[in-house]
Amino acid sequence: MSETTPRRVATRQRLVEAAIREFAARGVDGTSVEQLCEAAGFTRGAFYSNFNTKDDLCVAVLEHHRDVVMSGLDQAFSDAPDAVSVEWATGTALSTFFAIIAPSEEFRITLMEIRLRALRSPELATRAEALATEIRPELVDFMGRIARQLGLRFRMPTEDLIDVFEALYFQGPADAERLIGPVAIALAEPA
Numbered sequence: 001m002s003e004t005t006p007r008r009v010a011t012r013q014r015l016v017e018a019a020i021r022e023f024a025a026r027g028v029d030g031t032s033v034e035q036l037c038e039a040a041g042f043t044r045g046a047f048y049s050n051f052n053t054k055d056d057l058c059v060a061v062l063e064h065h066r067d068v069v070m071s072g073l074d075q076a077f078s079d080a081p082d083a084v085s086v087e088w089a090t091g092t093a094l095s096t097f098f099a100i101i102a103p104s105e106e107f108r109i110t111l112m113e114i115r116l117r118a119l120r121s122p123e124l125a126t127r128a129e130a131l132a133t134e135i136r137p138e139l140v141d142f143m144g145r146i147a148r149q150l151g152l153r154f155r156m157p158t159e160d161l162i163d164v165f166e167a168l169y170f171q172g173p174a175d176a177e178r179l180i181g182p183v184a185i186a187l188a189e190p191a
Contacts, residue, residue: 008049008050011040011042011046011049011050012050012060013064014040014041014042015036015037015040015042015046015047015050015051015057015060016057016060016061016064017040018036018037018039018040019031019036019057019058019060019061019110020061020106020107020110021039021106022035022036022039023058023061023109023110023113023114024105024106024107024109024110024113025106027113027116028054028058028113028114028116028117029117031054033047033048033054036054036057055117055121055123055124055127058114058117058118058124058128059124059127059128059131061110061114062114062127062128062131062132063131065107065111065131065135066131066134066135068100068103069100069101069135069138069139070135070138072096072099072100073097073100073138073139073141073142076093076096076097076100076142084146084149084150085150086150086185089146089149089150089184090180090181090182090184090185091181093146094165094180094181094184095177097142097165098165098169098173098176098180101166101169102169105173108169108170108173111170112170114128115128115170136159136162139162140158140159140162143158143161143162144158147188147191148191150188151190151191152188152189152190152191153188153189153190153191154187154188154189155187155188155189156187161184161187164183164187165180165183165184168180168183
């Protein structure tokens with residue numbers, strides 16, 4: 001790989017955006033490098049000058065996801081009302097949380113596709129886990145801040161609660177919208 005220039009950054013970003021669309025539509029394994037390049041408006045050379053494999057592109061998608069999550073969580077709390085209520089926490093805050101985790105249905109599906117690919121690729125699994133580890137403290141802090149502002153604490157470790165929320169969300173957004181608020185309330189108690 002050669003030096004990072006603004007043009008290279010833009011090329012990588014377009015390939016990442018194409019990957020989000022194409023992986024959601026066809027899956028990681030069902031999407032060829034040619035299809036990715038066509039969707040991004042590049043030749044195979046552009047792909048291979050930025051990535052060695054599709055797994056490297058998957059990691060770039062996850063890095064993009066990490067960056068979106070990190071900046072989004074900061075913004076979510078800056079938009080919080082002065083008097084935080086349970087309704088705000090189980091409605092607006094959780095909706096914001098999941099909009100940050102996966103800002104579109106394509107993104108949600110792509111993240112699931114990468115998770116599936118990682119089950120079959122130990123190297124990708126290791127790299128994906130390292131990126132997830134970077135995000136995890138921010139997610140725990142986000143949930144903890146909500147609980148503290150409400151004068152609550154969770155009956156289970158916050159990390160486990162996030163796992164429950166993610167499982168519900170990746171099951172389907174409609175189920176998540178319906179179940180996550182009541183689950184959060186059921187697993188919280190006065191501090």
